[in-house]
Amino acid sequence: MRARAVAxxxxxxxxxxxLLIVALRVVEYRFLVVDHAVEIYGAIIxxxxxxxxxxxxxxxxxxxxVVREVTVEVPVPVAGPxxxxxxxxxxxxxxxxxxxxxxxxxxxLSTREMAGRLFVSENTVKTHCSRLxxxxxxxxxxxxxxxxxxxxxxx
Amino acid sequence: MRARAVAxxxxxxxxxxxLLIVALRVVEYRFLVVDHAVEIYGAIIxxxxxxxxxxxxxxxxxxxxVVREVTVEVPVPVAGPxxxxxxxxxxxxxxxxxxxxxxxxxxxLSTREMAGRLFVSENTVKTHCSRLxxxxxxxxxxxxxxxxxxxxxxx
DNA sequence: GCCAGAATCACCCGAACGGATGACGACGGG
DNA sequence: CCCGTCGTCATCCGTTCGGGTGATTCTGGC
Numbered sequence: 149m150r151a152r153a154v155a156x157x158x159x160x161x162x163x164x165x166x167l168l169i170v171a172l173r174v175v176e177y178r179f180l181v182v183d184h185a186v187e188i189y190g191a192i193i194x195x196x197x198x199x200x201x202x203x204x205x206x207x208x209x210x211x212x213x214v215v216r217e218v219t220v221e222v223p224v225p226v227a228g229p230x231x232x233x234x235x236x237x238x239x240x241x242x243x244x245x246x247x248x249x250x251x252x253x254x255x256x257l258s259t260r261e262m263a264g265r266l267f268v269s270e271n272t273v274k275t276h277c278s279r280l281x282x283x284x285x286x287x288x289x290x291x292x293x294x295x296x297x298x299x300x301x302x303x
Numbered sequence: 304m305r306a307r308a309v310a311x312x313x314x315x316x317x318x319x320x321x322l323l324i325v326a327l328r329v330v331e332y333r334f335l336v337v338d339h340a341v342e343i344y345g346a347i348i349x350x351x352x353x354x355x356x357x358x359x360x361x362x363x364x365x366x367x368x369v370v371r372e373v374t375v376e377v378p379v380p381v382a383g384p385x386x387x388x389x390x391x392x393x394x395x396x397x398x399x400x401x402x403x404x405x406x407x408x409x410x411x412l413s414t415r416e417m418a419g420r421l422f423v424s425e426n427t428v429k430t431h432c433s434r435l436x437x438x439x440x441x442x443x444x445x446x447x448x449x450x451x452x453x454x455x456x457x458x
Numbered sequence: 459g460c461c462a463g464a465a466t467c468a469c470c471c472g473a474a475c476g477g478a479t480g481a482c483g484a485c486g487g488g
Numbered sequence: 489c490c491c492g493t494c495g496t497c498a499t500c501c502g503t504t505c506g507g508g509t510g511a512t513t514c515t516g517g518c
Binding site: 243244245246268269270271272275276288 | 493494495496497498499504
């Protein structure tokens with residue numbers, strides 16, 4: 149529904165925009181380079197290329213639509229005790245303590261809160277965070293959480 | 304609301320189109336100044352147009368694919384197409400734009416990245432964030448994400 | 459036609475965070 | 489016994505974030 153509407157609007161405004169580009173170019177050429185008629189042909193050819201491109205894209209995708217139907221079955225969030233994907237875990241050298249920190253980050257705790265809950269100093273928490281960010285390729289907590297979830301490190 | 308969406312799409316595709324025009328003009332200028340290699344020029348333009356056309360086609364089809372996915376995904380047991388729990392949403396007065404920001408936060412984007420993706424200033428993003436935190440009873444991004452997930456506002 | 463809500467942008471300030479670096483004790487395998 | 493890893497703590501510095509306030513524009517509804 150929504151995607152459909154977007155597509156319609158795209159057509160309604162994208163195509164005229166393209167035509168506008170061509171039109172502008174034609175006019176410009178008329179006024180600026182009268183004797184370079186070849187370039188006008190260039191523009192026309194360009195328009196043709198654009199049309200071909202669009203047609204090509206549409207045709208390619210149209211056939212692909214049918215194929216897509218099978219691939220969607222992947223998401224199977226069945227209940228059960230979560231297991232933290234050990235492979236990724238020691239592939240990245242993430243220690244148990246760091247995983248613990250990671251969980252707390254995902255719970256939305258601040259550095260201070262984590263320090264309080266784990267009975268360690270805030271500096272320690274920060275150190276764990278830094279090393280965690282390194283190993284996850286993140287540079288922010290929210291990013292770390294997102295990465296960790298896609299890697300299956302946390303629930 | 305609807306007009307707003309139209310306007311946004313217009314912006315999203317109109318502005319790049321405008322940039323394209325400028326880019327073309329710049330290229331043209333360069334080539335005209337250096338020498339009149341019209342054929343090369345034309346070829347480049349043709350390639351650009353073809354690329355744009357293909358991109359456009361892909362874009363159109365991508366949205367088409369999404370529609371397909373939704374219909375297919377229905378028979379899947381637990382995970383259907385995610386719907387943002389409208390009750391909580393307007394119980395808390397969360398606007399569409401704010402929900403959009405919320406999603407980006409959950410993706411781990413920084414203020415700057417969000418601003419770039421939404422074509423607004425960082426200040427605007429920050430404002431949305433603040434109001435969002437109010438409505439979610441959070442005072443941190445990570446917390447906001449956690450709350451939003453438990454409320455079923457985001458996937 | 460005016461008002462309320464939504465979205466946009468700006469500025470300021472203090473707190474939190476991220477990055478870099480260094481250090482120290484404990485523990486375990488070679 | 490020595491070395492590497494892990495967990496702990498610290499300091500410094502720059503950036504980001506969160507909170508507060510105010511202002512403008514646009515749109516829809518009364």
